[in-house]
Amino acid sequence: MSEHVVDTGRRKMLTVSASVVGAVGAAVAIVPFVSTMSPSARALASGAPVQVDVSKLEPGQKIQVEWRRKPVWIVRRSDKMVSLLDSNEERVRDPNSDELTQQPDFARNQMRSLKADVLVLVGICTHLGCSPTFRPELAPEDLGPDWVGGFYCACHGSRFDMAGRVYKNVPANKNLEVPPYKYISDNLIVVGELDEGAA
Secondary structure, eight states: OOSOOOOHHHHHHHHHHHHHHHHHHHHHHHHHHHHHHSOOHHHHHHTOOEEEEOTTOOTTOEEEEEETTEEEEEEEOOHHHHHGGGGGTTTBSOTTOOOGGGSOGGGOSSSOSSBTTEEEEEOSOTTTSOOOEEEOSSSOTTTOTTOOSEEEETTTTEEEETTOOBBTTSSOOSOOOOOOEEEEETTEEEETEETTEEO
């Protein structure tokens, strides 16, 4: 008969402890590899699609995100802003948005957007690359009585309406760019992707 008595309780405790330590060690070792698989901030800035939640964007408000190192504006247009686009038809250079180099096919309409109330634009003037200011007010003193809201580039005086359409007789000769984007839910936009795939 053996003189050694096996302590099964102690053996189980050591087995469980070793398993826990091994699992934690494996998790710690995997984290750096997994983190390298997600896009870095630099990759995101250089072109990865950007998701934007517009659920809290109120009519008349604008938010800005960055995509491909460009400012992208997202504006919630009010019903009044949308209705005033008709009054600009004769005053803008490309009223029907026929110039496709400024936008995806889906934006070839008066609104230049997928939904009438949400406008998505690259916030860079098509003249010399300045950044226009958002001027949603009606007839401000500095812009005149016929101003019905839009974007104004103070650098050289270019004007764009609330669809980003450029007015005639200003330095810029193209509409503001509409980036590729799509909705993945009612209020979640992905800038940088079309329904057909990545832009």
